[in-house]
Amino acid sequence: MDRQRYLIDTLNRWAYEYYVLDAPTHSDREYDKLYDELKEIERETGVVEPDSPTRRVGGEPVKGFERHTHIARLYSLDKAVTEDELAAFITRVRKTDENADFTVEYKYDGLTVCLTYENGAFVRASTRGNGIEGEDVTAQVLTIRSFPLKIGYKGTLEVRGEAVIRLSVLEKYNREHEDALKNARNAAAGAVRNLDPKMTAERGVEILFYDINYMSEAPLASQVGAMEFLKREGFKTYPFFKVCKTLEEVQDAVDEIEVERRKIDYLTDGAVIKVNEAAVREEMGYTDKFPRWAMAYKFEAEEAETVVREILWQIGRTGKLTPLAKVDPVELAGATVRRATLNNFGDITRKHVRVGAKVLIRRSNEVIPEILGAFDDTMSETLPVEKPSVCPYCGSAIEEIGANLFCPNRACPPRVVQKLTHYCTKNAADIEGMSEATIQLLYNKRNLRRFSDFYALTEESFFGLEGFKEKKIGNLLSAIEKSKHITLERFLYALGIGQIGRVAARDLAAFGSLDRIAALTYDELVALENIGEVTARGILAYFADEENREELARLMAAGIEIQNVQRTAEGAFAGQTVVLTGSLTTYSRTEAQKLIEARGGIAASSVTNATTLVIAGEKAGSKLAKAQKLGIPILGEEEFLKMLE
Ligand SMILES: [Zn+2]
Incomplete structure (x- = not known):
């Protein structure tokens, strides 16, 4: 051959x-x-x-986009946003043909492209443009791999698809690049409508095909036939495709898309419902804008455009300043949005956010939506977001660390309130009912400043404060009392020593007491799996600080009693700090950790001087080696199972 x-x-x-x-x-x-x-x-x-x-492979950059006239007009679809509108569409179709079937597919949010084939060969790609005339993007589209250059069909053919970028690909891109791309739609459009085909190749664009726009020979009789044809000829199609007979079936399919679309790796904003049979389509025809035989069912927008009016700075317990944008009110996912978040100052630069700029915001899992990026819009007057040089709350000079800005003043009012609020959260000291609003009130009116001040609160402290009745005061005081009994792990997390999170707190707690932790050296700290250099320095600085040591003494004097799991527990692992490494055949790691803790042990994740026992399963790696070096007893799975009995 x-x-x-x-x-x-x-x-x-x-x-x-x-x-x-x-x-x-x-x-x-x-x-x-x-x-x-x-x-x-x-x-x-x-x-x-x-x-x-x-x-x-992308060729040389092109000078400009040539215009291309489509063989057949590329219509856009009429939109429905309510179930009534959808039902009305089905009724209209039924009037033409009471036996017509409907197909339901995803509506992808990207850039519509049209590919032309002649004599079995790919000859051209163009954008939809105004539907009659689009831009020639052959050089760019050629670099996309999800369609064939050669097909079996020998007539003239125009197929239609959506150029898209997977959400995971976009996320990866935004992690690795200085300039953030706003969203998957903009990213796909920008990659295809780009004069440099190499750029298209790099962005990881794909095309999902869903329609045949023109066929010179043997046109297909239905949408089902069209999808089969596309698949057979090697075009990429999305697997979800439903054929429905009744309104109920159509609604079910639309509902399914509405739920599933949040889980798939493509940006979608609705469902497309089409009449299946070509004969019925022909009979129904077109309005001057839309086909009468198809409908796009649009879901509530997850994204919206608005304008940034002001940037406010919020401050957290670590002193980090977080920008919060006040935006023009806009409807998003059924609510009116007036504010949007950004991660830090660096995010403002990366996303080109300016005061007065038009931005794209997206509903997030948080209450406040996030700003995805700004539009390049030279028409409107915009001002740069000024980097604050002093803290807007206390006037201290701002420190810049990486992309973040910090107020270094530990007494900065909102920072103190955030710290106190964190202390009361569920995984920390768990003072139920002590909300941020209550803390703010006590800060303002009762001089609440330190953790130990919680334990000095009495009934009288609440007298004269609005909204505090006897019962509520009683509940708060007993919640405070209850918080005195606390595990070392939670106490460390509550204090925010070195800004540690829960995982690091757990590792540190394995040392058994605050004194032992306070005595750890830098080298011992960074040797812990979940503690990095910055955290290690933070922990050392915490214990070196006179004020902190005094506060710890006050807390102890107030009656804080650290439940020392290590010394009080009974059971096969009492007094042991156990590290699991490798995989066990009988239990998952989490299960095994629970079993150890139920028998009085502490399950830690890294091998240190505090470790008293290592359980090594299959494929145990560096932890086993370290345990051997430190002379820590090591048990195999069988011996471990015996101890559990
Ligand atoms: Zn401040």
């Missing part, structure tokens, strides 16, 4: 498996090897076949 033809066919098949079926059968290295061989043959012979994969 001709080697060149063999290489082209093999590489195209592998690319099809990888990009269209999402089921790669060969490694990148195997692909690259054959690819290089093909390139070499092409260089020698000077022949590059029309369907050679080497054509898909």
Whole structure:
């Protein structure tokens, strides 16, 4: 067989498996090897076949976009946003043909493109444009791998699809690049409508195909037939595709999409409902804008455009300043939004956010939506967001660490309130009912400043404060009393020593007492798995500070009693700090940790001087080696199981 033809066919098949079926059968290295061989043959012979994969590397930048007139007009779809509108559409179709079927598919949010084939070969790609005329993006689209360069159909064909970027690909891009891309739609459109085809190739664009716009020979009789044709010819399609007979079935399929769309890796904003039969479509025809036989059902927007009017700075317990944008009121997912968040000052620069700029915001799991990015809009007057040089609350000079700004003043009022609020949270001292608002009130009126001040509160402290009746005061005081009994792990987390999180607190607690933790050196701290250099320095600084030591003494004097799990527990692992490494066949790691703790032990995650026992399962790695070096007793799974009995 001709080697060149063999290489082209093999590489195209592998690319099809990888990009269209999402089921790669060969490694990148195997692909690259054959690819290089093909390139070499092409260089020698000077022949590059029309369907050679080497054509898909981005060529030189183009000067501008040529206009292209579509063979058949690319219509946009009429929209429905309520179930009544959807029902009315079904009724209209039924009037034309009472037996018509409907197809339901996802509506992807990207850039619509149209691909033309002649004599079985890909010849052109264009954007939808105004539906009659679009822009030629052949060079750019050629670099996308989710469609074939050669097909079996020999007539003239125009297929329609949506150029999209997977959400996971976008996320990865935004992690790795200085300039954030706003969202998947903008990212896909920007990658295709880009004069440099190499850029399109780099962004990881794919096309999901869903329609046939024109067929010169043997046009298909239905949408079902069209989807089968697309799949058969090697175009990428999305698996969700429903054929429905009744309004109820259509609604069920739409509901399914509304739930599932949050879980899939593509940005979608609705469902598309089409009449299946081509004959019925022909009979229904078009308005001057839309086909009468199809409908886009749009869900409540997850994203919206608005304008930034002001940036406010909020301050957290660590002193970090977080920007909060006041925006023009806008409807988003059924609520009116007036504020949006950003991570830090660096985020403002990265996302090009300016005062007066039009921005895209997205509903997030948090209460306040986040700003995805700003539009390049030179029409409106915008002002840069000024980097505060002093704290807006206390006037201290701001410190800049990486992308973050900090108020270094430990007595900065909102910072203190946040610290006290954190102390009362569930995983910390768990003072039920002590809300941020109550703390703010006590801060203002009763000089509440330190953790130990909670324990000095009495009934009288609340007299004269609005909203505090006898019962509520009683509940608060007993919650405060209850918080005196606290595990070392929670106490460490509540104090926020070195700004540690719960995982690091757990590791530290394995040392058994505050005194032992206070005596740890820098080297001992960074040796812990979940403690980095910054945290280690923070912990050392905490214990070196006179004020902190006094506060700890006050807390102890107030009656804080640290429940020392290590000394009080009974059971097979009483007094032991146990580290699990490798995998056990009988229990998951979490299960095993629970069993150890139920028997009086402390389950820690890293091997240190405090570790008294290591349980090594299969494939135990560096932790086992370290335990051996430190001379810590090591048990295998069988011995561990015996101890559990
Ligand atoms: Zn401040």
